[in-house]
Amino acid sequence: MTYKITEEGNISTVFLDGEIDMDVTEKAKEIILPLVEAGKEVHLNLKDVSYMDSSGISVLIESHQKALEKGTKVIVKEVSKSVLKVIMMAKLEQILNLG
Amino acid sequence: MNFFNTEVNQISESKDFQVSSASLKEVRAFTRDVFKKISLPQEQKDELVLAIAEAAQNIVKHAYKDVEETKDKMQIKISLKNDQLEIGFFDKGKPVVPENIQHRKLDDIKPGGLGTFFIKQIMDEAIFKKNQKGWVNHLVLTKTI
Numbered sequence: 001m002t003y004k005i006t007e008e009g010n011i012s013t014v015f016l017d018g019e020i021d022m023d024v025t026e027k028a029k030e031i032i033l034p035l036v037e038a039g040k041e042v043h044l045n046l047k048d049v050s051y052m053d054s055s056g057i058s059v060l061i062e063s064h065q066k067a068l069e070k071g072t073k074v075i076v077k078e079v080s081k082s083v084l085k086v087i088m089m090a091k092l093e094q095i096l097n098l099g
Numbered sequence: 100m101n102f103f104n105t106e107v108n109q110i111s112e113s114k115d116f117q118v119s120s121a122s123l124k125e126v127r128a129f130t131r132d133v134f135k136k137i138s139l140p141q142e143q144k145d146e147l148v149l150a151i152a153e154a155a156q157n158i159v160k161h162a163y164k165d166v167e168e169t170k171d172k173m174q175i176k177i178s179l180k181n182d183q184l185e186i187g188f189f190d191k192g193k194p195v196v197p198e199n200i201q202h203r204k205l206d207d208i209k210p211g212g213l214g215t216f217f218i219k220q221i222m223d224e225a226i227f228k229k230n231q232k233g234w235v236n237h238l239v240l241t242k243t244i
Contacts, residue, residue: 021120021127021156022156023121053149053217054212054213055156065208086149086217
């Protein structure tokens with residue numbers, strides 16, 4: 001997994017690339033959670049994420065819940081078809097902010 | 100030893116992997132390679148890859164819970180006979196108590212606990228078999244495809 005972050009005002013957009021599994025979960029959290037902790041609105045762009053398993057879904061949930069605690073939000077954007085399927089299998093499409 | 104019958108409706112392939120989260124990528128690559136030989140919609144292949152990777156992840160995460168590093172291997176065997184797909188997982192971790200395996204309730208939104216749910220959604224059956232020589236746990240996932 002690789003990533004890129006762009007900043008615009010209070011919005012941080014994190015572009016994740018590759019496959020998100022248990023092996024990269026900690027790295028993904030280290031990228032996303034500090035931005036949420038800092039009160040940023042975080043946009044997670046997943047257009048280049050080709051695979052995500054339950055560990056990746058856990059990162060999305062944890063980020064979302066942390067954002068609620070901090071009074072901000074995480075918006076999941078440009079979800080690839082394969083990742084959307086996993087999100088829907090977990091019945092999270094109504095819970096996560098899909099933009 | 101790997102054995103591959105070139106008939107599309109009959110496959111038996113197995114591979115050993117180091118018990119480590121870093122191996123999950125290799126597990127997916129192996130699985131995708133095997134499924135290339137089977138005529139199935141790509142969407143269904145992707146689901147099966149997910150189920151297999153989740154089961155392998157469960158070995159790393161649960162059977163080897165609190166184990167920092169191990170030289171142990173886990174083995175995955177994919178067999179297809181006609182339309183019956185069977186995937187075997189063998190490991191030497193802590194003995195699994197099948198009755199204790201539960202996925203979290205979906206309306207209890209929290210990180211974790213989804214892997215087993217995905218496996219159950221995708222596969223027809225998931226059972227632990229006993230008395231596998233040289234192994235501690237033997238999970239078998241089956242699906243009619």
